[in-house]
Amino acid sequence: MATDKLYIGTYEVDPILFTKGFANGRGPFQCESKCCSSGVWTDVSEQRVIMEHKESIKKYMDETQTQDDTVWFDPDMIDDADFVSGKAIGTQTFNDKCVFLLKDGRCSVQLFSKEELGDAWKIKPFYCIAFPICVAEGVLTFDDYQQGCAQCCSVVDNAELSMVESCKAELVYVLGAEGYLQLVAMKQQYLDTLQKGGQ
Numbered sequence: 001m002a003t004d005k006l007y008i009g010t011y012e013v014d015p016i017l018f019t020k021g022f023a024n025g026r027g028p029f030q031c032e033s034k035c036c037s038s039g040v041w042t043d044v045s046e047q048r049v050i051m052e053h054k055e056s057i058k059k060y061m062d063e064t065q066t067q068d069d070t071v072w073f074d075p076d077m078i079d080d081a082d083f084v085s086g087k088a089i090g091t092q093t094f095n096d097k098c099v100f101l102l103k104d105g106r107c108s109v110q111l112f113s114k115e116e117l118g119d120a121w122k123i124k125p126f127y128c129i130a131f132p133i134c135v136a137e138g139v140l141t142f143d144d145y146q147q148g149c150a151q152c153c154s155v156v157d158n159a160e161l162s163m164v165e166s167c168k169a170e171l172v173y174v175l176g177a178e179g180y181l182q183l184v185a186m187k188q189q190y191l192d193t194l195q196k197g198g199q
Contacts, residue, residue, distance in 0.1 A: 006186055014140060016189040020155040021156065021175065022159055026151045033106075035132070038093060040128050059182045132145075133170045
């Protein structure tokens with residue numbers, strides 16, 4: 001099994017989720033917001049929803065952000081099969097950070113969503129919520145964008161917890177509760193097979 005491809009639903013699962021984790025005391029719960037420094041990719045449907053709420057989102061922005069919503073997103077979209085619609089569009093940067101990032105490291109879209117829609121993740125883009133988990137060419141894996149740059153998103157060998165445990169909230173969001181339980185079982189089977197192979 002260790003060399004076979006692993007799947008949950010339509011996602012191929014990268015075993016890195018089973019074998020690597022964060023250094024003790026580190027992980028996404030200590031987010032440094034560095035992943036937002038260059039903007040983020042959103043599905044075009046997510047962009048539309050954000051723009052539907054643009055005036056309300058502006059109320060949650062600070063002086064380091066731009067209220068000019070015409071420059072919130074890139075002018076062009078790209079084709080990307082990993083996005084629900086098959087089309088992705090990037091957020092632009094302002095003051096060397098995503099246009100939606102407040103100076104205190106919080107997201108104005110998430111803040112609006114929590115305060116006015118009752119769910120912090122209701123309109124926050126999928127890949128923002130999932131990070132440092134991502135889907136790349138159909139593979140559920142670790143996004144190494146900030147590896148070695150931000151301790152909150154850098155993984156190591158021999159961690160006390162694997163990413164399956166330390167990224168539980170993100171993985172439940174991507175896979176659903178049942179899918180996450182399948183992932184936990186898959187991890188144990190994978191590690192058992194590796195151990196048997198090494199004996």
